[in-house]
Amino acid sequence: MDLEFTPEERAFRDEVRRFIQDNLPASLAEKTRRNIHLDKADIVAWHRILHARGWSAPNWPKQYGGPGWTPVQRYIFDEECAAADAPPLSPFGVSMVGPVIYTFGSEAQKQKYLPRILNMEDWWCQGYSEPGSGSDLASLRTRAESDGDHYVVNGHKIWTTQAHFANMMFCLVRTDPHAKPQEGISFLLIDMTTPGITVRPIISIDEGHGVNEVFLDNVRVPKQNLIGQEGKGWTYAKFLLGNERTTIAEVATSKQRLKRLKEIARAERAFGAPLLDEPAFRDKVAAIEIDLLALEYTNLRVLAAESAGKALGPEVSMLKIRGSEIQQGITELACEALGYYAAPYERRPDGSNQPPVGPDYAQGRMEAFLYNRATTIYGGSNEIQRNIIAKMVLGL
Ligand SMILES: Cc1cc2nc3c(=O)[nH]c(=O)nc-3n(C[C@H](O)[C@H](O)[C@H](O)COP(=O)(O)OP(=O)(O)OC[C@H]3O[C@@H](n4cnc5c(N)ncnc54)[C@H](O)[C@@H]3O)c2cc1C
Incomplete structure (x- = not known):
């Protein structure tokens, strides 16, 4: 497997980065960064900006209105979106039912629904x-x-x-x-x-x-x-769940959250020095960073196999297990780093004129921690993923 990006892939990264810099509304990036609740209009707005550029369905082939990207290009796109705090796209049309419709649907269903997913007329x-x-x-x-x-x-x-x-x-x-x-x-x-x-x-x-x-x-x-x-229906449902589990690894989002965790740990103090310099806490951050790097390389290996035309198998369950555990681990450490500033957890409506309790970087961290308890449940619980690995990989 070649883990170096080619010159074309590096040029693609620059193109994506520039597009996001020029087109992502600052207000949306700010909401995403602070983990303020995104409403339907926010997600539709970003989806339509991407649609105008032909990028609203990163995983679709050209034939159906997608950009026809390789798995590596999709990976780069995800990374750039997460790094710029772009709102996540709603997965249900683009990543889930869209591929089912263009793979198994009738001609009439394709004509009717695919354009409406691309421009988000349907949610x-x-x-x-x-x-x-x-x-x-x-x-x-x-x-x-x-x-x-x-x-x-x-x-x-x-x-x-x-x-x-x-x-x-x-x-x-x-x-x-x-x-x-x-x-x-x-x-x-x-x-x-x-x-x-x-x-x-x-x-x-x-x-x-x-x-x-x-x-x-x-x-x-x-x-x-x-x-x-x-x-x-079971055949189509399983096809869809395979797609759902690859997106659940969320490597790009975790990288961005890890960066934010380090910012918090640099700003918070322990024994008169930055918390990030405190050996016990530093160890925990290092351990999760190593886990995330290992997940990233596993993900890249899976992408390389997919690019070479291999069908995805139980390795997708591995990505789901590790991806969800790492997401939980990072949000947990962010709350630990914040100490009592994580506790006055407030669901702040957009536009609230009340000053937040604690520093700006504390906002949304407890919400992220609490909501991320669900990552090991949805998309098929981690126990079920372990059963799949036991059966399909270990032959138990
Ligand atoms: C935030 C969130 C969003 C969701 N969104 C959607 C959605 O949009 N659409 C949708 O259809 N579903 C959605 N789900 C549902 C999700 O897919 C299910 O919650 C999940 O599949 C687990 O099913 P269950 O809740 O019925 O738990 P159960 O199946 O009752 O499981 C309970 C516990 O027992 C364990 N368990 C069960 N069977 C076994 C076994 N054979 N071996 C070992 N352990 C086992 C499970 O791992 C779990 O810990 C969502 C769930 C959450 C939490």
């Missing part, structure tokens, strides 16, 4: 998990019964991220209750404005509203919204 959410069906997803019970040229959907989805922003949901439903669990599942695209859908917020430990329950009560969905074949 998608993911309706997989149900109460009692998370890790054991194949046990899901949301039922879709055939009624002429429609399905009638009844069920209850949970942990549906950004369902309150979404006008579309890709949803796993049971179309055949008599088939083996995996074989009776289908993949439906559901318009969230259809009568019978109720979205109820779940407030998480960071006091934020990111996740929801979605109730489906006799929701009529046209059969033309079925992806691929009826009963083959």
Whole structure:
């Protein structure tokens, strides 16, 4: 594997960096840097700026309106975005359902939905998990019964991220209750404005509203919204989860957060000197930096294999486990470095004129710590990823 960037890749990095410098609104970068809650308009605004440059779907081939980048170019793009504090793109359209639609969807579905993902006319959410069906997803019970040229959907989805922003949901439903669990599942695209859908917020430990329950009560969905074949939804769902887990490694975001952690530890003092010079704390920062570097190289190895045309396998689970643990570790150390300044945790509305408690760099750190408890759960919990490695790699 060649880990040196080529001259073309270095030129590409410069091009991306310049574009972000010229086009990322300072207010959005500031919000991201301070971990202030980003609303729908913020994320749509940045998405559309990238769309105007043809970069809103970094992972898509040219044929469908993406930039046709190599995995290495995508990696460089992610790094530059994170380093400039660009808001994260919503993954549900671009990274998740978009590739499912262009790989398995009908021509009509491609024509209809792909342009609307590219310009973010549609905001998608993911309706997989149900109460009692998370890790054991194949046990899901949301039922879709055939009624002429429609399905009638009844069920209850949970942990549906950004369902309150979404006008579309890709949803796993049971179309055949008599088939083996995996074989009776289908993949439906559901318009969230259809009568019978109720979205109820779940407030998480960071006091934020990111996740929801979605109730489906006799929701009529046209059969033309079925992806691929009826009963083959599990195949499409697994394809999508593979993509989700590679993005979950979040190397670029962790690098930026590590940089911020060091800034905090340089500013905070212990025994009259910067905390970063205190040997015990310095050891902890060094250990996590080494872990992150190792993850970065593992990620680059996976990208090199992908560039060489290899299909991704259980190594994706490895990225997910280490990536999520490192994210948690860094946010935990930031709170440790802040000491009591991390404690007066305030969810500050945008535009608040109240002075924050503690230094500027303390803002948003506790929220990040609390929310990041979820990284080892979503996208398939780390225990489940370990099971996959045990089975597929170790042959246990
Ligand atoms: C912040 C957040 C956002 C999310 N967003 C979405 C979303 O947008 N759409 C969506 O569909 N879902 C979403 N999820 C749901 C997520 O995918 C599930 O929470 C996850 O798959 C775990 O399922 P569960 O919560 O039902 O826990 P359970 O499956 O009940 O697991 C409970 C515990 O038991 C462990 N466990 C379960 N089975 C095994 C086993 N066989 N071996 C070893 N350990 C096991 C798990 O690791 C976990 O620790 C989100 C979750 C969170 C926290």
